[in-house]
Amino acid sequence: MKIRVAARGSKLSLAQVKVVTDYLNSQGIETQLVEVKTRADLFSTAPLHKLGKGVFEKEVNEVVLRGGADLAVHSMKDLSSEMANELEILAMPKREVPLDSLVGKYELERLEPGSKVGTGSIRRKNLLKFLRPDLNVVDIRGNVDTRLSKLNSGQYDALILAEAGLRRLGITASRFTLSPLDFTPEPNQGIIAIVGHKDNTRLREILKELNHKETMEEARAERAVVKLVGGGCHSPLGVLFKKEGSKLEGIATYSDGSKKVTVTHSDSGVPEVVGEALARKLLKEMKNEGIIP
Structure with missing residues (x-):
């Protein structure tokens, strides 16, 4: 048996796919990656809010709908609530740490006024403006490696990134996790969603042991x-x-x-x-x- 897994080709996406394929391989199931380019990948410099909803998911799910893959793997936070009727979230592995992290040499309260902090999230920008209105909050796009290279080259003094992504990529950069009372994370942050056809009972059964009940309950409440x-x-x-x-x-x-x-x-x-x-x-x-x- 071979299961085809559709996902974006970014390093973080592939790290999430590995969680799923490692499990399937451990069950004696062969897997094949179906890499998909999304609108967010094609317009990688445009602010996310200008690209509209579903920029990380739509094209990936369409591959499953067309029969080009059996499963789609997503960051749960990128999934809109308006999935195609034929599809369903079949499983969610155990959640990674869901908090935001400030990546850089200094904690948030120790950053000097005027320090340049990069983030592509409206939520993070607004929270930074409220907590530290004296900072220079600047938009940033690109994958984690690209953002970190800009930090290391001195273009930014700090970045705010999801701790889950940093852990999945094995990144050891200096960073400080942010309190969820100050920086409440994006809904479903740190959760991987495995999407497939609703009527595919065989896949649902195969994924049953990978599914984490508490994570799914947290995700449902947040949504x-x-x-x-x-x-x-x-x-x-x-x-x-x-x-x-x-x-x-x-x-x-x-x-x-x-x-x-x-x-x-x-x-x-x-x-x-x-x-x-x-x-x-x-x-x-x-x-x-x-x-x-």
Whole structure:
């Protein structure tokens, strides 16, 4: 049996694919990579928010829909809530550390005024502007290696990157993880999503042991917040849930750059219901602060 796996060709994407193919190979299953170029790869210098939704996922999923691959592997945070009806997330491996990290020589509070900090995320930009309005926050695109080379050449004083990506790539650069209360991560950060046809029960069964129940519950709760508040990689919304015993412990943050609202919520039960409760708390505080009417 051979399983064809569709994914982008970036180093980080391939590191995520390896998590899946290593598992499949351990089950005695041969795998084949189907590399896909996406709009985000073709327009690698354009700001992400200008490329629209689904820039990292659409073309990859279409390969599965056309029968050119059996599975698609994505960063869960890049998956929109509007997948084709025929497709479904079949499994999620255990989540990597979901936090943001400041990459550079100094911690955030020790950066000198005017220091140039690179990020391509509106959420991270707004949080930086709120916490350190004296910094020079500059847009940056490109893969992790490209960004790190710009940091090392002195074009930037620091970068903000996902700790999960740095770990998956084995990068040991000097860095400081950021508190989720200050820098609540992007929803579903650190999670790998394995997508396939809904009716492919054989693949679902094969992936059953790789699927991590707590990670899937965290992902479901976080996506429930996004559904109510609105979010994704083009939004200043941060959401993080952690399964602790029977409870889901959640943090949600929204910042427009001049104001920042952070709320927490803890409860057991259906992840979507817990997520919706956190979302309602956040929306209430956003209204109180005048961020929304």
